[in-house]
Amino acid sequence: MDVVRVGVTAPIGFKASGLFCGIKKLRKDIALVVSDVPAVAAAMFTTNTVVAAPVVVDREQMALGGKIRAIVVNSGNANACTGERGMNDAWTMVKDTAEALGIAKEEVLVSSTGVIGQYLPMDVVRPGVRAAAEHLGPDGSGAAEAIRTTDTFAKEAAVRCAIDGTRVTVGGMAKGSGMIAPNMATMLAFVTTDAAVTREVLAAATKQAVDRSFHRISVDGDTSTNDMVAVLANGQAGNKLIDTVGGPGYDAFYLALEHVLITLSKMIVMDGEGATKFVEIRVTEAASEEAAAQVARTVANSNLVKTALHGEDANWGRILAAMGRSGVTFDPTKVEIDFGDVPILRSNYRIEFSEEAAKEVLSCRDIAITIRMGAGDASAFFWTCDLSKEYVAINANYRT
Amino acid sequence: MDVVRVGVTAPIGFKASGLFCGIKKLRKDIALVVSDVPAVAAAMFTTNTVVAAPVVVDREQMALGGKIRAIVVNSGNANACTGERGMNDAWTMVKDTAEALGIAKEEVLVSSTGVIGQYLPMDVVRPGVRAAAEHLGPDGSGAAEAIRTTDTFAKEAAVRCAIDGTRVTVGGMAKGSGMIAPNMATMLAFVTTDAAVTREVLAAATKQAVDRSFHRISVDGDTSTNDMVAVLANGQAGNKLIDTVGGPGYDAFYLALEHVLITLSKMIVMDGEGATKFVEIRVTEAASEEAAAQVARTVANSNLVKTALHGEDANWGRILAAMGRSGVTFDPTKVEIDFGDVPILRSNYRIEFSEEAAKEVLSCRDIAITIRMGAGDASAFFWTCDLSKEYVAINANYRT
Numbered sequence: 001m002d003v004v005r006v007g008v009t010a011p012i013g014f015k016a017s018g019l020f021c022g023i024k025k026l027r028k029d030i031a032l033v034v035s036d037v038p039a040v041a042a043a044m045f046t047t048n049t050v051v052a053a054p055v056v057v058d059r060e061q062m063a064l065g066g067k068i069r070a071i072v073v074n075s076g077n078a079n080a081c082t083g084e085r086g087m088n089d090a091w092t093m094v095k096d097t098a099e100a101l102g103i104a105k106e107e108v109l110v111s112s113t114g115v116i117g118q119y120l121p122m123d124v125v126r127p128g129v130r131a132a133a134e135h136l137g138p139d140g141s142g143a144a145e146a147i148r149t150t151d152t153f154a155k156e157a158a159v160r161c162a163i164d165g166t167r168v169t170v171g172g173m174a175k176g177s178g179m180i181a182p183n184m185a186t187m188l189a190f191v192t193t194d195a196a197v198t199r200e201v202l203a204a205a206t207k208q209a210v211d212r213s214f215h216r217i218s219v220d221g222d223t224s225t226n227d228m229v230a231v232l233a234n235g236q237a238g239n240k241l242i243d244t245v246g247g248p249g250y251d252a253f254y255l256a257l258e259h260v261l262i263t264l265s266k267m268i269v270m271d272g273e274g275a276t277k278f279v280e281i282r283v284t285e286a287a288s289e290e291a292a293a294q295v296a297r298t299v300a301n302s303n304l305v306k307t308a309l310h311g312e313d314a315n316w317g318r319i320l321a322a323m324g325r326s327g328v329t330f331d332p333t334k335v336e337i338d339f340g341d342v343p344i345l346r347s348n349y350r351i352e353f354s355e356e357a358a359k360e361v362l363s364c365r366d367i368a369i370t371i372r373m374g375a376g377d378a379s380a381f382f383w384t385c386d387l388s389k390e391y392v393a394i395n396a397n398y399r400t
Numbered sequence: 401m402d403v404v405r406v407g408v409t410a411p412i413g414f415k416a417s418g419l420f421c422g423i424k425k426l427r428k429d430i431a432l433v434v435s436d437v438p439a440v441a442a443a444m445f446t447t448n449t450v451v452a453a454p455v456v457v458d459r460e461q462m463a464l465g466g467k468i469r470a471i472v473v474n475s476g477n478a479n480a481c482t483g484e485r486g487m488n489d490a491w492t493m494v495k496d497t498a499e500a501l502g503i504a505k506e507e508v509l510v511s512s513t514g515v516i517g518q519y520l521p522m523d524v525v526r527p528g529v530r531a532a533a534e535h536l537g538p539d540g541s542g543a544a545e546a547i548r549t550t551d552t553f554a555k556e557a558a559v560r561c562a563i564d565g566t567r568v569t570v571g572g573m574a575k576g577s578g579m580i581a582p583n584m585a586t587m588l589a590f591v592t593t594d595a596a597v598t599r600e601v602l603a604a605a606t607k608q609a610v611d612r613s614f615h616r617i618s619v620d621g622d623t624s625t626n627d628m629v630a631v632l633a634n635g636q637a638g639n640k641l642i643d644t645v646g647g648p649g650y651d652a653f654y655l656a657l658e659h660v661l662i663t664l665s666k667m668i669v670m671d672g673e674g675a676t677k678f679v680e681i682r683v684t685e686a687a688s689e690e691a692a693a694q695v696a697r698t699v700a701n702s703n704l705v706k707t708a709l710h711g712e713d714a715n716w717g718r719i720l721a722a723m724g725r726s727g728v729t730f731d732p733t734k735v736e737i738d739f740g741d742v743p744i745l746r747s748n749y750r751i752e753f754s755e756e757a758a759k760e761v762l763s764c765r766d767i768a769i770t771i772r773m774g775a776g777d778a779s780a781f782f783w784t785c786d787l788s789k790e791y792v793a794i795n796a797n798y799r800t
Binding site: 083328396 | 447448449451480481482483515517703704707710711713716718723726728729733748749788789791792795796
């Protein structure tokens, strides 16, 4: 499995573009990803009860069960909480894209990210869609650029793997830096692959990989109305069709997909609003993977844990207190905690760490926290960041 | 119902003391509350799986079903995550208190708050307990002072009501400023009353009043290992025994108890670490009180809502997005939101507020947010504060 440089256009048969049309101020704000041939698609959406218009449209499109050829995305305006007019605007983006590309409107997904509660400026969006269709090319970085909001860098990844001797590529791009939480808070990810895979298998692989990537990151515990992950598989690699979960070719494909999703997920956390630390939480010796993930999630979302990490203090008490309110039952006297390679807490509340050694681990930008629950052999990873004054500043003074 | 000045010693037959014994640096750190006669007791404890030694001890004491005469509390050290030695230390505090007061050890509750994971300095705690017993008096403010940790002010309340022509008083003190969340995060409250009431009725009234007060406040969503609310009723007012929920005298007593608990709860939020705003969230037109409380809780705990309030921005989109992830099902097009008296969002996403009017409401220290769900006629209140850079500073740099 080799890591390759580019994103959504890394697999065979995908083109993309990213342009400035005028929604934002002087930064790229419209992106288009197109497959040369109709592609099998899988998509997952926000679990928020309040959903933006594009999510409603995409759910309908996916429910048709057909293939998808294009994804059009704008940034700067989320087209959320905008009622009937917002729905019409989302459908107009779909139709304009289909028309510009000469494909059926059932083959288009749409996505928006940015400010909530304002109407899309369709007078600039519609010419923007047409221009994006005219500028499609083999370089996906413009598209990754154009889906950014408060992101400080464009997020792209891609890997290649061999399936039955055939080279298969998975590529992707994502955006998201604030409002990140389990259940895919304001987070968009668009993934492409030239693998030949059935719709059912792609859906199953996507669900599991999302559970282990985008559902395992947290910046601030808030969830957005617009989140989505969409995966297009156009079969252009020419591998033998992967038609069974766990069957021939599945594992190699799944690992490549999971790798891209985890890489994009980690980039989102690294770009967390105001983040100065990237923290990997590894919960092991849990009774089940769900229990491990739930404990890791609660620790990762604790403001007290996140501020202690910001202050570079080895506060295992806050970690244990957060674990205790996770809803998972466990014996606290069995818990052991390491920061990096430094043992912090041992069973029966034994504490014998050197403040200097802990401080050295915590002074790094990347910090790994290992929590052994002593309750079984399941484990889960979770990625989060610290909570800084800068986060407050970004989210309190975003208007100025 | 009159509000009176003092706290736990306002009702007839209670004495208290608060002293410095040496756990903290030069600030009072040990408190004692004593009833002249054995009192009926009700207590509620943290729901955290990780519980401190004093909570384990008190659960055992309460399970005996007898009466209580004294509550001994230290601040500066939570006696949490300290294993067998911590349990012995908590029992020693109970026994020393009983001995100093000449009462049975089954009549004593114990509580600790402060740093987690360090042993209690029993060489100063034990003489501290004896000194507290010698300094009992009619002024409860020393005790309220002595249970503080990061609290910036002592929290006391009391009210009088008439039950069948007899004057009954309820008084109380509380501590808590960080780690405040639903489910009684690091929060202690000790309430006294001279009402004559049965144990069963006191337990029921306490549970309901706690559900509507301490379970309706949030500073940072974290929950502690030491929380408890204890209520002692010594019957010295001489009212006719209140022996039925909803029966004679119950409503007046319940309202007085709820008033004290809500007053103490609000004080905790007002003293929230780094808080510059006190925010009352009123959810109305909900399908049930539970749904209203759950929606209010999710909005109150949203870092994005709290930072927007800190920045004094009327961001109804963040409120609606938080409602959407609360787990409560509702129709977002029916939701209406007011800030103070200013209509912000109307049904079908109509927005027509003046930025100036909204700004004026948001620039105040006290802010009321009303959310009408259009789904029924139940309602709930919730109290929270904003999230400031100061919160991060307090919780990141608490060591220095």
